[in-house]
Amino acid sequence: MAKVRDIVERFADFAPAFMAEKGDPIGLQLGSLDAEVNKLMVTLDVRPEVVQEAIANDVDFIFAHHPAMFRPVKKFDLANPQNRMYAELLRHNITVFAAHTNLDNANGGMNDWLAEKIGLKKTSILLPKRSEAMFKLAVFIPQDAAARLRRDLAAAGAGKVGDYDACSYSYEGIGRFRPNQQAHPAIGIKGELTEVKEEKVEVIFPARKKDSVFKAMYAAHPYEEPVFDLLRIEGMGQTYGMGRIGTLKQPQTVKQLAEFCKEAFQIPALRMVSREPGKKIERVAILGGSGGQFYTYAKRQGAQLYITGDISYHTGHDILAAGLSALDPGHHIESVCKGKLRQLFMTWNVENNWQLKIIESQLNTDPFSFI
Ligand SMILES: [Zn+2]
Incomplete structure (x- = not known):
């Protein structure tokens, strides 16, 4: 049976926590990483009605996009509906985990799903891109211990290059050392100069794997004082960032695209900010x-039109003054993530034989309606 920890660790390979914006309260919201999971429910928001839905469906793990605890609890007074919701979750042993701006920024994540929904082609990242730091580790190790080291480094997440894993490079050489009287040498005799046929094993890994890679290196190395080089390398880490910009399959007017967005996101209305609704974009x-x-x-x-949620009155003026058009279909369009996350979890469920039941919340948590 899978634990919450297994599921969120797999998710972290897709949308790692370091991709989140500063101060975003992502991750475990309530419950335990060691809880066992039978039934997972994906939701955009964690609201009291969503918690009731989870209870009615015997869900023991809620995976949400928006953090449930944006505002910290100061007093656990159950007169407050938000606190009553937390109490219900605890009473029913439901664990809640949130993937927010790390999912927005991930490659193949929220913003790619939204861009795909409106048919954008040749997309690239809208906000300034950031890159994950990468390291190269070179370990000097006796030749007969090198195979285990290479295997353990790969298992710890080193040596992944695109669609390849367990990548490494080795050279043979001679290591020399003289243990002093306090040493406990694995090879050689105290006070005598020793020469050992060694292998230099090189691997690369992303910064987030540093702890596990070092743990594996120390565990696999027979020497009292393992020798290694660690270098930071440029230009190899994956780039990531918020928003997408791309090209429509064919030019449309602002108004036509607005109508299309209503259909694509299944919303009855949206707000348009444009001086030229008939202009082709x-x-x-x-x-x-x-x-x-x-x-x-x-x-x-160079965008002619910008689509985002929660545009304010004054920002609307600024957008018009900048000669740009915008559509505000609301924040709730992010609910596209429910189906996409469910697909991802279903794939990982099979790959890892977790035997989870995976459902999507059926509720619409948009606080706004149109009359
Ligand atoms: Zn959001």
């Missing part, structure tokens, strides 16, 4: 969530 940027403030990035990258 082709280059479009999209950013899930509350992205009004980032319209300048869309403008700078």
